[in-house]
């Protein structure tokens with residue numbers, strides 16, 4: 027009896043040790059602890075449950091949405107199609123790219139779109155077809171996980187690389203690792219060259235230019251903040267905090283016609299699971315099991331977008347607090363008094379009137 031018990035417990039102990047060794051030794055991450063912002067006092071609401079659904083069933087997780095000056099709406103979806111909706115409401119499969127990593131898109135003055143492809147780099151898509159603009163930085167490193175882009179009036183393209191370590195499909199590992207692997211890049215069309223403006227950023231995601239184009243704002247997702255990067259004036263080349271302690275992880279950001287910004291916020295750390303981000307062993311454990319990572323990632327459970335004035339103050343907030351209609355909202359783009367909402371968990375684009383009483 028006694029020898030059997032000790033043999034069994036010895037075996038169990040050996041299994042446990044092997045399991046622990048396996049997790050630490052083969053863990054895909056080398057994590058730091060993540061400091062989370064204090065809980066937000068802003069009340070939530072259910073406005074995002076009132077959206078009209080555009081292109082329902084036709085759009086597989088439309089991450090980003092833009093509307094060009096002619097009122098044509100564009101989005102890039104998971105099967106590599108760039109789809110567009112004409113003013114009369116009819117949808118068209120416009121251009122196809124062989125990629126399942128199409129993320130941020132931007133309209134170009136010359137017509138067509140600039141597209142971030144998390145596999146290939148930066149692309150230009152027009153009626154004439156697809157042209158690769160940038161695959162490497164001028165230092166020679168390959169551009170992976172290009173995330174969001176904006177074109178300035180001189181034709182320069184500013185874009186983010188969310189992580190130089192993890193790819194798009196492993197984005198949650200970058201959150202778990204919580205080390206700054208991101209970059210802000212600039213593509214100069216006259217030189218056909220891409221320079222690194224900033225490195226060591228915390229999952230830089232959305233990029234937007236201010237109305238005067240004197241600075242840009244980029245969002246650092248797991249840092250719960252957005253920073254300004256000055257393009258002109260005495261502070262040119264410097265960064266400063268635009269807004270921090272956001273009530274969620276900022277994803278894409280867009281300039282609104284009034285000079286404020288719309289920011290989509292992800293709930294990557296659900297309430298009650300903050301401890302995972304404060305313990306390295308639990309990070310290793312979660313990172314080793316994709317199913318566990320899915321459970322711990324709260325992005326599919328709710329949606330929030332905020333409007334932030336140019337002075338960095340939140341002025342409006344829209345939520346779907348339980349993800350009933352919209353969840354994992356990644357983009358809010360304003361056009362003609364409506365918000366167009368992209369998501370990595372819906373098969374439609376949400377459309378929300380901004381001033382329902384007087385429209």
Ligand SMILES: *[C@@H]1O[C@H](CO)[C@@H](O)[C@H](O)[C@H]1NC(C)=O
Pocket residue numbers: 112113114115116
């Ligand atoms: C809507 O507009 C597009 C582009 O002008 C056109 O090709 C299409 O036939 C129109 N669809 C309908 C139903 O009118």
Ligand SMILES: *[C@@H]1O[C@H](CO)[C@@H](O)[C@H](O)[C@H]1NC(C)=O
Pocket residue numbers: 158159160161162218
């Ligand atoms: C610009 O550089 C890219 C590689 O980063 C290359 O594929 C492309 O052909 C170049 N374009 C021109 C016009 O030279």
